[in-house]
Amino acid sequence: MDVGTRFxxxxxxxxxxxxxxxxxxxxxxxxxxxxxxxxxxxxEGKIEFRGKWIPVVNVKKIFKLGGKPGAALLVIKGAKxxxxxxxxxxxxxxxxxxxxxxxxxxxxxxxxxYYAGILRHKEGLILLLNEDGLLP
Amino acid sequence: xxNSYLLFLLSDRIFGVRLVGAxxxxxxxxxxxxxxxxxxxxxxxxxxxxxxxxxxxLQRLNLGRPGPIGFTAEQQSPAxxxxxxxxLEENKMPFGIxxxxxxxxxxxxxxxxxxxxxxxxxxxxxxGFSYEEDQxxxxxxxxxxxxxx
Numbered sequence: 001m002d003v004g005t006r007f008x009x010x011x012x013x014x015x016x017x018x019x020x021x022x023x024x025x026x027x028x029x030x031x032x033x034x035x036x037x038x039x040x041x042x043x044e045g046k047i048e049f050r051g052k053w054i055p056v057v058n059v060k061k062i063f064k065l066g067g068k069p070g071a072a073l074l075v076i077k078g079a080k081x082x083x084x085x086x087x088x089x090x091x092x093x094x095x096x097x098x099x100x101x102x103x104x105x106x107x108x109x110x111x112x113x114y115y116a117g118i119l120r121h122k123e124g125l126i127l128l129l130n131e132d133g134l135l136p
Numbered sequence: 137x138x139n140s141y142l143l144f145l146l147s148d149r150i151f152g153v154r155l156v157g158a159x160x161x162x163x164x165x166x167x168x169x170x171x172x173x174x175x176x177x178x179x180x181x182x183x184x185x186x187x188x189x190x191x192x193x194l195q196r197l198n199l200g201r202p203g204p205i206g207f208t209a210e211q212q213s214p215a216x217x218x219x220x221x222x223x224l225e226e227n228k229m230p231f232g233i234x235x236x237x238x239x240x241x242x243x244x245x246x247x248x249x250x251x252x253x254x255x256x257x258x259x260x261x262x263x264g265f266s267y268e269e270d271q272x273x274x275x276x277x278x279x280x281x282x283x284x285x
Contacts, residue, residue: 015169063171104180104189105229106282108173115170118180118187125168125182
């Protein structure tokens with residue numbers, strides 16, 4: 001199977017997003033998150049993962065979606081190191097031959113890199129997150 | 137020169153868009169929301185294999201409907217029934233716009249000059265005016281409208 005054709009589907013406020021499975025290290029529950037005053041507002045805090053402290057971001061806060069912090073924690077391997085992502089739920093893993101469709105021009109400020117593209121799944125559109133573009 | 141235009145109503149005004157290529161008119165439907173998109177982007181719509189960004193033209197043109205006194209008009213809730221989404225393209229870029237209703241397709245003289253002043257609308261978004269039976273039709277400049285800023 002080609003690398004990058006499997007995606008983890010997650011939900012935020014009832015809508016679906018995806019991350020490439022190749023970046024995923026673990027799906028867990030957000031337990032033992034410690035506040036850290038040095039981190040900015042989008043971070044829920046930090047968590048100990050395999051003997052290391054990693055920052056945890058509340059993806060809903062980045063996206064200004066409101067609602068409670070998510071109940072699932074994804075640990076992903078980003079370009080700048082490990083990162084915890086708080087999301088509402090993980091729904092499924094999909095295998096797809098699709099190449100993500102780029103986000104059309106004129107939708108958002110081109111300097112923002114939150115999304116790596118769009119996937120089609122079950123009659124709907126899924127936004128593929130760019131895990132390296134979520135943080136400034 | 138005469139060309140084909142699609143006329144539509146938005147906030148009690150009549151607008152025209154020149155028809156280039158295929159168009160589709162759909163009853164309003166919810167688009168896939170994109171967090172942190174421009175405020176006038178309703179979302180993305182997948183239609184016949186193309187992903188269209190859908191623009192809330194009312195918001196883009198700053199023609200917000202007045203809300204109750206003391207409230208800011210909420211864009212999502214009021215009277216979506218009856219509204220339409222027109223799927224178009226400009227410079228080969230597909231996009232959709234939300235309008236109150238589609239009036240008709242017609243052939244019009246192209247607007248000759250950009251107007252200096254347009255009541256309530258930024259003139260940079262207006263190509264000019266065309267006329268049909270004394271009805272003034274504002275022809276929008278979508279190339280400018282779709283560029284942020």
